[in-house]
Amino acid sequence: MAEPTSDSPESPFLPIFETFRKEIDEHHERRERVIKASRDITASSKKIIFTLHRLRTIGQSLPDHIAKANKPYTTDIATKLTLIAPDLQGQNADRYSRQISSGLQEYIEAASFQYYLETGTLLTYATAASNVRDLCTGEAKVKLGYEDYILGLYDFTGEVMKFGITAMATSGTIPISGPGRTLLTDLRALRAGLEGVRFGGSPVAREVDKKAEVMRVSVEKVEKALYGLTVRAGERPKGWMPSDGDGGRGEGVEV
């Protein structure tokens, strides 16, 4: 009678676990699809940004060669968003928001950068959200959370900085973005706006803090570069190019 390890061949709890199995499997499949798509969207967005950095001016519609170069990447983003849109419906929108977040952020970075280069103004949340919606060609649409929009804007300030530094290094002036505005005044306005947004104790707050620090450094880099231009402006004529061995230009400008 003493059979201490009496194994019943079948656990009576199996039915309980069987009910979870399908749901857990589906959950993992959805989650992985979203993660993969997010990575692809990030990669394509980065490539778009890279192409946009070939531009030197603000406020003009994209030249054909740039638009053409970026077309496949935009198409890729649209495809991926359409693919995972069904996975991000209803309660699943929030369930996998962390998985899609980095992709959407990077897309916002690219989209707002392009928008800024074309118009000299900031892409609004409403427009960004409708862009994301429109990229989904299927019935299901991906919703853009305002957190991802804000986090994307933080990264966008970094692109503006890089663009500004390159433009200043090559043209010797700070890009003008509108009447009475330059890239630096825009960057400062953006900084003031973003710093005014308080997140309190939400999980995004920590991510925001990190990005805020990077943004401050970006603004300062442009300020330093502009300072350099101002100080040395009188010392060299416009269009002056260094002769061989003269490495003096662009001092204090790091990208």
Next chain:
Amino acid sequence: MSVQNAMMESGLFEDLQKKIDEDTQVKDTLREIVQQLEKQGQHTIDQTSARSTRPDRIDSRPRDPSNLVKSTFDAFGRTIENQVQSIQRLAEVASKHPYYRYNYAWTREMQSATFSILYCAYLGGLNTQAGHLLTLSEVTTFMQSTPFPSLLSTLSHPIPLIPLAVPPSAPNTDSFHLTPEEYLQSLISLVDELSRLARNSVTLGDTARPLQISKFIKDVHAGFQVLNLRNDGLRKRSDGVKYRVKEAEDVVYDLSLRGLLPGQGKV
């Protein structure tokens, strides 16, 4: 609009701040309820550990968990009842919002409350037979059951398991529910606690319980084998179940070696 701000639409960031503030308000409301649940949960945990460690709190007669000293059991039931009330308050507030948006705020406390309920039921409380594992929908039903007089004519402790007309919230809706992951996490907590109870009941002279526990843990372990878990929190914790299987078996082994199991002649 100042010239400086012509870069952006005025009010752009203010509008975003408004959204954040609305969000914060919901979180604050939820946090208040969750904190209460946390306090109640702590109380329950104190009682469950009292149950498995204090000799005066447990009747050592083997094979009869219903002989757990009644007052302790009643106290256990009452604390769970308080937890359930908090959960119902939480459900009411949380159901107004997208489920997974705030899920992180309460998931830990829901797991701990679920553990208490599973444990109490396993011990034979909550009108269940000792050794019974409540299913997810049974736990849900219990959480939705209400001890309030308007719906129940009488209430005696332990809380009767009376399902309401309301069906358990189906997953895939935004209404508040217990997720399979949360249920399984709680089940692992139960297994951890039971392997402890196996040793402690021997200390208290109950040599039959380890056998029941060993079988129970093995059955749970077999259940987890059915699932394809990926690398996440659940996977990590469920890997520990096999060690609990071994721990409980070790206790049974120790007892059988010394002829201390029920039916082995001694005791």
